[in-house]
Amino acid sequence: MRNEPVTMNDFADSVREELQNDLGVLFPGIKVVVQQVDKIQGDSYLGVRIDRQDGMASPVLNLEPYFKDMKAFKPYEKVVSDILEKAETVLRDMPQITLDDLNDYSQLKDNLIMQVISVKGNEERLADMPHEQMEDMAVVYRVMMDSPYRGGEMSFLVTNSIMKSYGVTQEQLHEDATANMLPRSSFRPLFNVLADMNPSFADEPMVEPDNALYVATNDKSMYGAGVIALPDFMEEVGEIMKSNYFVLPSSIHEVLLLKDDGHTDYHDLLDMVKAINATEVQPQDRLTDNVYHYDAVERVFETAKNFSERQMEKAMGRGSVLKDLADHRHTAQEHAPRQHSVPERGGGAR
Numbered sequence: 001m002r003n004e005p006v007t008m009n010d011f012a013d014s015v016r017e018e019l020q021n022d023l024g025v026l027f028p029g030i031k032v033v034v035q036q037v038d039k040i041q042g043d044s045y046l047g048v049r050i051d052r053q054d055g056m057a058s059p060v061l062n063l064e065p066y067f068k069d070m071k072a073f074k075p076y077e078k079v080v081s082d083i084l085e086k087a088e089t090v091l092r093d094m095p096q097i098t099l100d101d102l103n104d105y106s107q108l109k110d111n112l113i114m115q116v117i118s119v120k121g122n123e124e125r126l127a128d129m130p131h132e133q134m135e136d137m138a139v140v141y142r143v144m145m146d147s148p149y150r151g152g153e154m155s156f157l158v159t160n161s162i163m164k165s166y167g168v169t170q171e172q173l174h175e176d177a178t179a180n181m182l183p184r185s186s187f188r189p190l191f192n193v194l195a196d197m198n199p200s201f202a203d204e205p206m207v208e209p210d211n212a213l214y215v216a217t218n219d220k221s222m223y224g225a226g227v228i229a230l231p232d233f234m235e236e237v238g239e240i241m242k243s244n245y246f247v248l249p250s251s252i253h254e255v256l257l258l259k260d261d262g263h264t265d266y267h268d269l270l271d272m273v274k275a276i277n278a279t280e281v282q283p284q285d286r287l288t289d290n291v292y293h294y295d296a297v298e299r300v301f302e303t304a305k306n307f308s309e310r311q312m313e314k315a316m317g318r319g320s321v322l323k324d325l326a327d328h329r330h331t332a333q334e335h336a337p338r339q340h341s342v343p344e345r346g347g348g349a350r
Helices: 008-026 064-071 076-093 105-111 160-166 170-184 190-197 199-203 224-229 231-241 266-279 304-318 320-335
Strands: 031-037 045-051 060-062 112-118 132-134 137-144 155-157 185-189 213-218 245-248 255-259 292-295 300-303
Touching: 008 031, 008 045, 008 064, 008 076, 031 060, 045 064, 045 076, 060 076, 064 076, 105 112, 105 137, 105 170, 112 170, 112 224, 137 170, 170 185, 170 231, 185 190, 185 224, 185 231, 190 213, 213 224, 213 231, 224 231, 224 255, 231 245, 231 255, 231 292, 245 266, 266 304, 292 304, 300 304
Parallel strands: none
Antiparallel strands: 031 045, 045 060, 112 137, 132 137, 137 155, 185 213, 213 255, 245 255, 245 292, 292 300
């Protein structure tokens, strides 16, 4: 083994050589290549791509966590051993997907989903992707396939060039993604979700349903916040809640829903979302710092701020008679003869 690399680039080059030598014995004909992977949400990374001779898709391993392990004083030899073990598992267990499969839209459309991301910070990437704006978020399209391992690349975003190679339109992408996502969408009380994650949580007293938070995501809890791009889903939630509701962007993987009781100040919700994003959510998983609202009667999704302003405008409209009377009184006062009052005399006037 060579000396411990100092920089990320040196580490990647060193790992590439180690993997090429060791994996080449187990899987003859493979080629290991260092690759920069540009991802949405600013979580791009340096990895290694393992090309195969059998025409199967090439997995990519993210090297960033392993480099951090080494910097945290984990021996370089052990880090390389961990990467080699991961690579062997990936090559043996990954789904048998060929490069031809990845270029065949008819094979991939059943794996198509919509993902919502923040527009801010992603403007450059969005220029190269079919998308539509949803307030300050963007709806993009991702092909997501089952994966038997973590850390490998088994999903990808659809770019303009990929869409063109498939010979489909954005409208078709949207239609197919909607058809895939609706039966896989999930809407459950947060209490139930937490109880599933930790059975001991079920011993805690459940909050009243009217004040409960709900979790909206997909069946895999991956990129599940995209369910809010489904109009039918939003409507169904409104019918179940029998109320308008707030949408809190927990992450790109799920959103929290809270019934609008008419008394909640959305500014408090904004403060909560911002605080949680700053302290609890990884940058690559953050959606936005905003709070949204769904009007179940008018079927309108908008920012909570816009909803509040719209309600104020309605209230002013309902009070138009009083407003007209006030305007009439103001006009009458402007045209009335001026009354000149006699100045009061001060106590010292003579």
